[in-house]
Amino acid sequence: MVNEIQHDISLRRYNTFAVEASCHQFIDITEESQLAGLHEEGYFQRSFLVLGSGSNVLFTKNYEGLIIHMASKGIQHFIEGNYIFVTAKAGEVWNDFVWYCINHGFAGVENMALIPGTVGASPVQNIGAYGTELMDVFYSCQAFDTQTGTFTTFSKDDCQFTYRDSIFKTKHKGRFIITSVTYKLALHKKVNTSYGAINEELNNRGIDSPSIKDVAEVVSHIRVEKLPDPSTVGNAGSFFKNTIIPLAHFNTLKEQHPTIVSFPVDNERVKLAAGWLIEACGWKGKIDGQVAVWKNQALVITNLGEASGLEIYTISSKIMNDVYKKFGIELEREVNIL
Numbered sequence: 001m002v003n004e005i006q007h008d009i010s011l012r013r014y015n016t017f018a019v020e021a022s023c024h025q026f027i028d029i030t031e032e033s034q035l036a037g038l039h040e041e042g043y044f045q046r047s048f049l050v051l052g053s054g055s056n057v058l059f060t061k062n063y064e065g066l067i068i069h070m071a072s073k074g075i076q077h078f079i080e081g082n083y084i085f086v087t088a089k090a091g092e093v094w095n096d097f098v099w100y101c102i103n104h105g106f107a108g109v110e111n112m113a114l115i116p117g118t119v120g121a122s123p124v125q126n127i128g129a130y131g132t133e134l135m136d137v138f139y140s141c142q143a144f145d146t147q148t149g150t151f152t153t154f155s156k157d158d159c160q161f162t163y164r165d166s167i168f169k170t171k172h173k174g175r176f177i178i179t180s181v182t183y184k185l186a187l188h189k190k191v192n193t194s195y196g197a198i199n200e201e202l203n204n205r206g207i208d209s210p211s212i213k214d215v216a217e218v219v220s221h222i223r224v225e226k227l228p229d230p231s232t233v234g235n236a237g238s239f240f241k242n243t244i245i246p247l248a249h250f251n252t253l254k255e256q257h258p259t260i261v262s263f264p265v266d267n268e269r270v271k272l273a274a275g276w277l278i279e280a281c282g283w284k285g286k287i288d289g290q291v292a293v294w295k296n297q298a299l300v301i302t303n304l305g306e307a308s309g310l311e312i313y314t315i316s317s318k319i320m321n322d323v324y325k326k327f328g329i330e331l332e333r334e335v336n337i338l
Helices: 033-039 094-103 119-125 198-205 214-225 248-255 273-281 309-328
Strands: 007-008 020-027 048-051 063-070 075-080 082-088 140-147 152-157 176-186 234-238 243-246 262-264 269-272 291-293 300-303
Touching: 020 033, 033 063, 048 214, 063 176, 075 269, 082 119, 094 119, 094 214, 119 176, 119 300, 152 176, 198 214, 248 269, 269 273, 273 309, 291 309, 300 309
Parallel strands: 020 063, 048 063
Antiparallel strands: 007 020, 075 082, 082 176, 140 152, 140 176, 234 300, 243 269, 262 269, 291 300
């Protein structure tokens, strides 16, 4: 195991912000048995970090521990009754998994096309977009327990999913390493076009009865129009979570700001579009040194080329302060800060 570990590795190509940082130790995990080896040799008793594609992390300094890069590949499926169960290894690129399902005619994940990241990270964040969340299709995941050195399976209920959250970010943060995920998709499922922008683009294309491929292509088009490509512009997608507030608070804000963008959650809560709040504070398209807020979507902070992680973090703090001063809303970062 020791001879598989590399030392003093640059992490620039392992984070989509493309900020320069290094780690003391680094290992590619292509086989689950490697995790057991790390446990036997005591590596999990020291500082370690699990990394997929680095699409939801901001390095503000060098990492002094071991980076465990999940690079395992493989997708398989079987049909049982009216459902398709699709299992993918943690290192599979999420969008590749989505298109595997689309190419096989399996509906349910097409609204989440082009979300950056890997399969292994999808339950941690409870990823979602355009009217669909991972929890809608999640069945189970296999994970390695870094404390006991054993594998365990988590059901949907075990994961305690909430908006952009799961037990892997709260109670079990840092303990389990997800090695594969199984999704439960309906064999005969109608496409979800409830999100307004999807319907608008389908109409523009003259599509009345969209297929899952149509929906995925439209969603991909919308994302490309709104969000920068990490391969050319360093970013981690949405930097902040949309904020959920009590209805009474929302009603007060609505009186003061009639155009505020919101979505109902239930009878007592409302979700606010964080991008609208940031834009209303004048940050959309703003450039500060090597850091910029994306011109088409204020939720996205970008690295213009040579920004440090600390500089990006500082800008995010300024945005949070301005939103709080104007609206009394405390934004929460969606990106993990290291």
